[in-house]
Amino acid sequence: MSRYVIIGASRGIGLELARQLAARGEEVTATTRGACEALAEAGCEVVEGIDVTSDESAERLAGALADGGVDVLVCNAGLLISDTLESLNFDDALRQYMVNALGPVRMTRALLPLMKEGGKIGVVTSRVGSLGDNTSGGNYGYRMSKAAANMAAVNLAVELRARGIAVAALHPGYVRTEMTGGHGNISPEAAARGLILRLDELSMETTGTFWHADGQRLPW
Template structure:
């Protein structure tokens, strides 16, 4: 393979931005998406440092029309080349939710961002995926039903559990093409979402996640794994 083509959503900050850095460092051609590219200053600086190897495109994962549009735009960036790695990283967490006061609007936009978006984007980009490609859905251990013992961040937990089901369904749908689909828990990472007190740096988490993705075989497609490759309970 002359080069590997990777697409990362939610690439303007945090894990998404770090994915772009590490994928570029190992030689990938990267398509990075953000809801508002003009405001993604660090991502744009990274693109300037890697002309022709990092393309920044607008994408609101909650908008099915935008997902269909990016599928149409990919040939302008990749030509006839396929996509080898799709990282559905864009996510949303509403903080401060309390039982009895969880807003329907919070649940709706969390579902659109965390579950519907990754599913519909993968479906839209499926014709562009290479045989044997990998799809990574960035989930969380908070989406584990078996691991839930308390009430907290309900809209995030519910929609990450839905994302895990999407992973299983996509894995079944794409199995005959040898495409592997996994849900990944990045650990507790010091990002805007994870907070400064988190023990993992984004670089450490992404380094581990990429090692996991490199080692995923078809027997693990549809699995729920953490950043060190440990299987997590559904």
């Protein structure tokens, strides 16, 4: 049994990750900003009031986890505010950067002292953050924040190699959640299943790579 910490698990993909990992017998600590009864019902330990834009949240979470250490950290919290070049609002772009790009770094930095050799970190970014895969344009704030999240994953992988901690960027697919207004090709259940497989496979041999939940390797 490993201890998984899922950041941003109140709904959608994060909730499903927490549910499936708890169901297979892992020890799961899931974080939310508000209350979420479904997590406790699934047998997860829940730490409420965790906002990835807050240092106080990061420190409090580290304190709550200090008893047992962390084997696998999944930075899943994300924010999408759709825009076009014309409608782009720069304050919204900054908010997305704070959540999507700096959030994983803030939480990783706080929890790193609790991680040992053999630990893993999954940063749930998005294919739309890929520079090499961009064929459709639009969504400046979200895309740019996820591109920065991809760089965070690469940077963490480089720095944490010496400590034996593997890091991957993960794309869940186009998933029917609140973020997409219920649109998408797959359910949160299917996305979480794929993400868990990718986390299971992640090793020091594959650290610093970017994966679709369906098993495709993605370009940065």
